[in-house]
Amino acid sequence: MTHLTPALMLSVFALCACVPAPSAPPQTLTLSPTGYRADGDQCRLALESEATVNYLDDAADLVACPADMENLGVFAIDTGGVEVARIAGYVLYSVPTR
Template identity: 75%
Template sequence: MKHLLPLALLAACADPDPAPPASLTLSPNGYRADGDQCRLAFETESTVEYLDDAADLVACPADMENLGVFALDTGGVEVARIAGYVLYSVPVR
């Protein structure tokens, strides 16, 4: 028990973590083609502020090797990083 006391004190003194984001709801299909790691992101509590009727909201894994290429190819602009994904607003018009 004496080993747990310092941990409990540290936890009590630490700043509380912000609430975790609602899980992302992603399309089961790749955004540009089957097998694409990027997926269309649907409206959730975490994404609602990034939705735009003139753009698709696309989530790509943050560790994806070619994130820069995706942004260049699609004209996507990074708008957020949530739950291990980078969210891009990709213009459709």
């Protein structure tokens, strides 16, 4: 059995410390204060933030609906929305505007 010297062990630990840990994706959303299609709607426009920047499109609205909303499928069919992510308890849909 090979024994590691303290100096060798320190150099191994030092190498591990240099490798950055992967960053976790942002888990917060900034949502519009009113419903997406009407004031009472549960779905809201997701505004630009670190969490949404990869899903924004100039030809679509990014809409966040609560993941436990009963009629998610109906929303997607009615709006033509395509699910692009799930963040912080919301399903994000890209809804075409053109």
